[in-house]
Amino acid sequence: MNNRIQVDSDIHFGKPCIAGTRITVQNVLELINEDISFDEIKRDYYPDLETEDIKACMDYAISLISAEDIRVAA
Numbered sequence: 001m002n003n004r005i006q007v008d009s010d011i012h013f014g015k016p017c018i019a020g021t022r023i024t025v026q027n028v029l030e031l032i033n034e035d036i037s038f039d040e041i042k043r044d045y046y047p048d049l050e051t052e053d054i055k056a057c058m059d060y061a062i063s064l065i066s067a068e069d070i071r072v073a074a
Contacts, residue, residue: 002056002059002063003019004018004019004052004053005017005018005019005025005056005057005060006018006019006020012024016060018049018053018056018057021046021048021049023046023049025057025060025061028041028046028049028053028054029057029058029061031045032057032058038051038054041054042054
């Protein structure tokens with residue numbers, strides 16, 4: 001797993017967060033989904049984040065989907 005993302009059962013009930021913060025991957029992905037740029041996310045929402053933190057959230061989501069088993073019923 002990317003070292004920028006951590007899962008800790010004591011933080012947000014174990015939801016994946018950016019390491020060293022309480023900012024969830026989900027929160028960042030929702031901002032991206034709203035077409036908010038990385039620069040705006042850092043400036044207006046989470047000024048302590050780095051661009052690499054935001055990219056790590058996307059990478060984390062991609063890795064979950066990549067590992068997913070998809071079964072198509074015949």
